[in-house]
Amino acid sequence: MQVNLVVPYFNHSWVQSEPSHRGSILGLNTLGLSLARVDYAPGGINPPHLHPRASEILAVIEGSLMVRFVTSNPENRLITKVLKKGYVFVFPIELIHFQRNVTNANAVAIAALSNQNLGVVT
Numbered sequence: 001m002q003v004n005l006v007v008p009y010f011n012h013s014w015v016q017s018e019p020s021h022r023g024s025i026l027g028l029n030t031l032g033l034s035l036a037r038v039d040y041a042p043g044g045i046n047p048p049h050l051h052p053r054a055s056e057i058l059a060v061i062e063g064s065l066m067v068r069f070v071t072s073n074p075e076n077r078l079i080t081k082v083l084k085k086g087y088v089f090v091f092p093i094e095l096i097h098f099q100r101n102v103t104n105a106n107a108v109a110i111a112a113l114s115n116q117n118l119g120v121v122t
Helices: none
Strands: 004-006 015-020 034-040 045-049 056-062 065-070 078-083 088-091 097-101 107-113
Touching (some): 034 045, 034 097, 078 088
Antiparallel strands (some): 004 015, 015 034, 056 088, 065 097
């Protein structure tokens, strides 16, 4: 399984992501889905990004995450929510979003995306 490390913008803690896609979970092939487990260090952030070909559903498994996304034109509103363990949030396709661990403990989330070739733009 491939591991991607992302350097956070606001501190020096890490966010580790373990994506699962058609190559790592063969049952996902042709289903049009991607999954990722994301581990957040205390204060860790998954920097602002968007997925040009997929919506994302994020489920918090452990800890608490602040999530934000920016709506599209003409409003460009910033939507913010703090998610606790068991909460789920949807990021619509092509909207800039990010997540930040707002606790002093590790946090874990599972992200499900609606395309096996989702793309990431940072």
